[in-house]
Amino acid sequence: MSVNRYFQLDVFTRHAGGxxxxxxxxxADDWDEASMQRFAAWTGLVETTFLxxxxxxxxxxxxxxxxPVREIAFAGHPSIGSAHAALEAGxxxxxxxxLVQECQAGLLPLLxxxxxxxxxxxxxxxxxxxxxxxxxxxxxxxxxLEGIRLGPLEPAFIExxxxxxxxxxxxxxxxxxxxxxxxxxxALAADSDSLGLCIFARNIDQTCDLVVRAFPAGxxxxxxxASGAANGLIAAWIAESEPAGALAxxxxxxxxxxxxxxAEILVRIDSDGPVxxxxxxxxxxxxxxxxxx
Numbered sequence: 229m230s231v232n233r234y235f236q237l238d239v240f241t242r243h244a245g246g247x248x249x250x251x252x253x254x255x256a257d258d259w260d261e262a263s264m265q266r267f268a269a270w271t272g273l274v275e276t277t278f279l280x281x282x283x284x285x286x287x288x289x290x291x292x293x294x295x296p297v298r299e300i301a302f303a304g305h306p307s308i309g310s311a312h313a314a315l316e317a318g319x320x321x322x323x324x325x326x327l328v329q330e331c332q333a334g335l336l337p338l339l340x341x342x343x344x345x346x347x348x349x350x351x352x353x354x355x356x357x358x359x360x361x362x363x364x365x366x367x368x369x370x371x372x373l374e375g376i377r378l379g380p381l382e383p384a385f386i387e388x389x390x391x392x393x394x395x396x397x398x399x400x401x402x403x404x405x406x407x408x409x410x411x412x413x414x415a416l417a418a419d420s421d422s423l424g425l426c427i428f429a430r431n432i433d434q435t436c437d438l439v440v441r442a443f444p445a446g447x448x449x450x451x452x453x454a455s456g457a458a459n460g461l462i463a464a465w466i467a468e469s470e471p472a473g474a475l476a477x478x479x480x481x482x483x484x485x486x487x488x489x490x491a492e493i494l495v496r497i498d499s500d501g502p503v504x505x506x507x508x509x510x511x512x513x514x515x516x517x518x519x520x521x
Contacts, residue, residue, distance in 0.1 A: 229518055229519070229520055229521060230256075230258060230259060230263070230517075230518070230519050230520075230521055231516060231517070231518050232253050232254055232255055232256060232516070232517045232519070233253075233254040233255065233317055233514070233515075233516065233517070234251065234252070234253055234254070234513070234514070234515055234516065234517035235251070235252040235254070235309075235312075235313045235316065235317075235511060235513065235514050236249065236250070236251050236252075236273075236511075236512050236513035236514075237249065237250045237251075237252065237309045237312060237313065237509050237510065237511055237512060238250075238509065238510045238512055239305040239306075239308050239309040239312070239454065239456075239507070239509045240305060240308070240454040240456070240483075240491040240492060240493050240507040240508070240509070241454075241489075241490065241491055241492060241507070241508060241509075241510060242346070242492060242508050242510075243510065244510040244512050245489075246484070246489055246490040246491060246492075247305075247453065247454050247484070247489060247490075247491045247492075247507075247509075247510070248274060248305045248452065248453045248454035248455075248484070248489070248491060249273050249274065249512075250273060250274075250275055250276070250277065250305060250306055250309035250310075251268075251271045251273050251275075251276040251277070252276070252277050252278075252279060252309060252310055252313035253267070253276070253277070253278045253279065253517060254279050254313060254314075254317045254319065255279060255280075255319070256278035256279060256280055256292075257280050257281055258521075259278060259519075259521075260521075261299070263519065263520075263521060264276075264278050264292060264294055264299075265294055265298075265299070267294075267519055268294035268295065268296055269296045269297070271296075272296060273296075274295065274305075274449060274452065275293055275294065275295055275300075275303055275305070275306040276293075276294050277291050277292065277293050277294070277306045277309065277310045277313075278291065278292045278294070279291055279310060279313065279314055279317075279319070280292065282330045283330065284330065284335070286328055286330075286335055287328045287329065287330035287335055288314070288320045288323075288327040288328050288329065289310075289314050289319065289320055289327075289329065289330065290329075290330040290331070291306070291307070291310045291329055291330070291331050292331070292332075293306045293307075293310075293331065293332075295447050295448075295449075296448075297447070297448060298447070299332075300332075300390075300447070301331065301332035301333045301389065301390075302331055302332065302333035302336070302354060302389035302390060302457060303389075303390065303455075303456065303457050304351060304353070304455060304456010304457040304458075304459065304460060304505050305454055305455070305456045307329055307331070307336065307338070307351040307456065308338075308349045308350075308351055308456060308505075308506060308507065308509055309509055310329065311327055311329065311338050311340075311349050311351070312347075312349060312509040312511075314327070315340070316511060316514070322340040325339060325340050325341070326338065326339060326340065327340065329351065333354050333389045334354070336351055336352055336353075336354070337351075337352045338350060338351050338352070339504060339506070341506070346508055347508065347509075348494060348506050348507055348508055349506050349507070349508075349509065350494070350496060350504040350505065350506030351456065351504065351505055351506065352502050352503070352504055353388060353389060353456075353457070353460030353461070353463070353464070353502075353503045353504070353505055354388045354389035354460075355388055355501075355502075356386050356387065356388030356460070356461050356464035356465070356503070357386070357387055357388065358384055358385070358386055358465070358468065359385040359386065359387055359391070360384070360385040361382050361383065361384045361385070362382050362383060363378070363382065363383050363395075365383065365384075365385055366385070366393070366416060366419070366420060368412055368415055368416040368419065369383060369393055369395075369416060369425075371409075371412060372408060372409060372412050372413065372416065372425065373395055376395075376397060376402065376406075377397070377398040377399075377402065378395065378396060378397060378398060379396030379397055379398050379399075379429060379430065380396065380470075381394075381396045381465065381466070381469050381470075383395040383396075384465050385420065385422070386461040386464065386465055387461075388457075388460065388461055388464060389457055389460070390422075390423050390457040390458070390461070391420070391421060391422035391423060392422060392423050392424065392425070392426050392442075392457070392458050392461050393416065393420070393422060393424065393425045393426070394425075394426050394427075394428070394458075394461060394462055394465055395425065395426075395427050395428075396427070396428055396429065396430075397427055397428070397429040398429065399429055400429045400430075400431050400432075400439045402429065403427055403428065403429045403439050403440075403441055404439065404441075404485070404486060406427065406441070408425070408443060410443065410445055410450055413425050413443050413445040414445035414446070416445075417444075417445050417446030418446065421446075422446055423442075423444040423445075423446040423447060423457075423458070424442070424443045424444045424445040424446045425442075425443050425445075426440065426441070426442040426443070426455065426458040426461070426462065427440070427441050427442075427443075428440045428441070428462055430475075431482070435482070436479075436480045436481060436482040436492070437475060437479035437480050437481070438462070438475070438479055438480070438481045438482070439481070439482050439483070440455070440458070440459060440462065440481050440482070440483045440493075441483065441486060442455040442458045442483070444458075451486070451487050452483075452484075453483065453484035453487055453489035453491055454483050454484055454489065454491035454493060455483065456493065456505045456506075457505075459481055459483075459493050459495060459505050460495075460503050460505045463478075463479075463495045463497055463503045463505070464503050466497075467497045467501070467503070476497060477496070477497050477499070478494070478495050478496040478497050479495050480492060480493070480494055480495070481493040481494075481495060491507075492507055492508075493505060493506070493507050494506050494507050
């Protein structure tokens with residue numbers, strides 16, 4: 229029987245109940261992979277993470293990330309939430325406002341930014357590369373977007389820690405009202421070894437800069453309330469396509485309202501290329517976990 233400290237968090241939100249839930253098991257070094265996978269399936273959360281001792285002195289901690297069905301190399305909200313849990317548990321301290329996460333995607337820097345009493349955490353997204361562009365880059369993509377009035381950026385297939393198809397819609401109302409063919413998204417994800425399709429539109433009312441919806445059918449999720457990895461790839465695509473544009477150095481994102489959430493994601497884009505995705509995290513549950521080995 230393993231006994232561990234356990235957190236259940238809400239990531240990318242100022243108030244519990246608005247972001248993306250995450251479970252974090254602390255000091256899970258004695259857990260084997262099968263136990264991790266069973267627990268992640270039991271929680272039923274989009275992702276559950278396990279904090280471990282790092283294998284290199286360059287890292288603050290190590291994390292393994294599991295969906296209910298498999299382990300994944302990287303995801304944004306589990307990275308932000310895992311750093312939050314590591315800080316809350318007292319197992320790490322920032323060094324000049326920075327942490328380094330070790331995961332299957334490598335060593336990823338994190339920023340700890342405390343402002344006006346609210347702590348925001350930012351993870352540096354893995355470097356992105358554009359694999360394909362255009363609405364006809366895949367027949368299933370063209371079918372999914374048929375009849376949609378698209379925005380200035382052409383659709384793109386981007387890789388960076390995860391692989392996503394991205395499509396900019398012409399306006400926010402079209403994003404919020406869209407009822408996609410989830411089976412077609414799942415087929416697109418399977419055929420391209422990707423998570424699925426992420427759509428976005430620029431917001432003109434200035435409550436946020438971008439409205440985003442993500443459909444990761446490739447891992448069996450209908451819609452994600454807040455996706456750090458997908459937003460990191462959107463930011464990379466914007467920075468590459470519009471280096472002098474209004475969003476080229478960062479912006480705010482609203483995601484999840486269509487499924488009863490209200491996530492706020494902050495994006496920073498450095499002038500030399502790195503993308504940082506972050507926001508606030510709230511602790512909802514903190515206690516003792518007992519799980520059979």
